[in-house]
Amino acid sequence: xxxxxxxxxxxxxxxxxxxxxxxxxxxxxxxxxxxxxxxxxxxxxxxxxxxxxxxxxxxxxxxxxxxxxxxxxxxxxxxxxxxxxxxxxxxxxxxxxxxxxxxxxxxxxxxxxxxxxxxxxxxxxxxxxxxxxxxxxxxxxxxxxxxxxxxxxxxxxxxxxxxxxxxxxxxxxxxxxxxxxxxxxxxxxxxxxxxxxxxxxxxxxxxxxxxxxxxxxxxxxxxxxxxxxxxxxxxxxxxxxxxxxxxxxxxxxxxxxxxxxxxxxxxxxxxxxxxxxxxxxxxxxxxxxxxxxxxxxxxxxxxx
Numbered sequence: 001x002x003x004x005x006x007x008x009x010x011x012x013x014x015x016x017x018x019x020x021x022x023x024x025x026x027x028x029x030x031x032x033x034x035x036x037x038x039x040x041x042x043x044x045x046x047x048x049x050x051x052x053x054x055x056x057x058x059x060x061x062x063x064x065x066x067x068x069x070x071x072x073x074x075x076x077x078x079x080x081x082x083x084x085x086x087x088x089x090x091x092x093x094x095x096x097x098x099x100x101x102x103x104x105x106x107x108x109x110x111x112x113x114x115x116x117x118x119x120x121x122x123x124x125x126x127x128x129x130x131x132x133x134x135x136x137x138x139x140x141x142x143x144x145x146x147x148x149x150x151x152x153x154x155x156x157x158x159x160x161x162x163x164x165x166x167x168x169x170x171x172x173x174x175x176x177x178x179x180x181x182x183x184x185x186x187x188x189x190x191x192x193x194x195x196x197x198x199x200x201x202x203x204x205x206x207x208x209x210x211x212x213x214x215x216x217x218x219x220x221x222x223x224x225x226x227x228x229x230x231x232x233x234x235x236x237x238x239x240x241x242x243x244x245x246x247x248x249x250x251x252x253x254x255x256x257x258x259x260x261x262x263x264x265x266x267x268x269x270x271x272x273x274x275x276x277x278x279x280x281x282x283x284x285x286x287x288x289x290x291x292x293x294x295x296x297x298x299x300x301x302x303x304x
Contacts, residue, residue: 003141005149007190007206007262007270010105010138022094022133030134039130041111043118045172047130048072051265054095054104054135056304060265062088064228065108072168073110080110081128094135105138105266111171140267144189148273148285149262151203152188153251154179158201158223166202167226176204190262192254192275195223199248202227206264208272209233210257211281211288215243217253229263229296236295242288251276259286269293 003009021033040046050065059065066084073080082090091106098104113127156179158166164175179191183204192208195201202208202224209218209230216237218230237244254260258281260272269292271285 005141005144005147005189007144007149007203007264007267009141009144010266011141013137013139016136019134019136020094020097021135022090022131024131025090027093027097033132033134035111035130035132036114038115038118039111040113040115040122040125041109041130041171043115044120045170045174046076046120046122047109047111047171048076048078048169049107049109049171050169052091052106052108053265054100054106055102056302057101058302059091059106060300061228061232064231068169068226068228069108069110072170075165075168076170077122078110078112078129080131082131087131090131090133094133098135100135100137103137103139104135106133106135108133109171138266140270144267144270145285148271149189150187150274151190151192151260151272151276152183152186153276154182154191154193154204156182156191156193158193158195160196160223166224167221169225180204193224194251195219197248199223199250200254203262206262206267206270209261209263210249210254211259211261211286212253212257214288215245216288216292217245217247217249217257220246220248227263229265229268232300233263233269233292233296236299237292239299240291240295242292255280257281259289261285261289261292263296269296 020027050069053060109132111130113125113129116124183191191204207227207230234244255278260280271289
């Protein structure tokens with residue numbers, strides 16, 4: 001399995017074999033962390049989640065992530081019984097139990113719960129929601145930042161809220177996984193996805209940017225994720241006087257860009273150097289991408 005430059009790739013860490021996982025209030029060893037085969041998340045992708053990054057003792061953009069989690073849960077009529085205070089306490093408990101202070105990535109997952117039978121109808125729920133928090137040591141692979149990612153434009157499109165609202169961080173990710181499989185089979189690291197109109201939307205797991213003549217362009221988010229890291233990068237760029245355009249863009253404009261990069265919770269700002277076999281800019285990570293990474297980290301990382 002070669003994930004050296006994958007957007008979600010990370011350096012293997014033996015400490016992850018012994019981590020404790022929070023499952024509905026219990027801390028259990030990783031190998032024993034399980035949910036029912038009748039769980040709505042397992043059977044139907046019925047749930048919401050967040051990815052969180054621990055840096056120097058602090059969860060980056062913690063409140064923004066929890067805002068998105070609870071907003072998504074409300075939109076699918078899913079009440080998280082622990083409430084915001086209880087979820088915050090659970091996050092802190094997982095980190096304390098694992099002795100984690102830096103370099104960890106958490107996944108907070110909430111599903112509708114265990115059902116009486118395997119069907120879509122939420123009225124067949126027997127229990128309250130299932131809440132799971134995993135925490136693992138994850139350092140992004142340095143090769144991705146040094147070499148840049150390779151993207152492949154998938155034939156699978158992103159969707160609007162009338163079909164499948166990508167602003168929901170839903171457990172249902174199959175079309176995004178299909179896009180990634182296409183990219184992997186084409187020898188790329190991540191899939192670039194177009195919206196139903198043919199404009200560039202996002203990648204399968206990250207938000208997408210290009211640099212053109214000193215300006216930073218990204219999609220309007222009408223057909224893509226509500227990226228928290230994306231927003232932080234935009235805000236940091238604007239604060240530094242850099243022009244940012246949230247706009248429709250075509251593949252032709254992408255191919256002729258001076259630089260390109262993607263953003264996500266795990267990798268932060270990661271350069272892109274090739275798309276669909278075409279070299280972007282000089283073919284190496286660009287100077288404005290490096291500056292934006294520094295601006296982003298200065299704006300959200302704790303001192304240290």
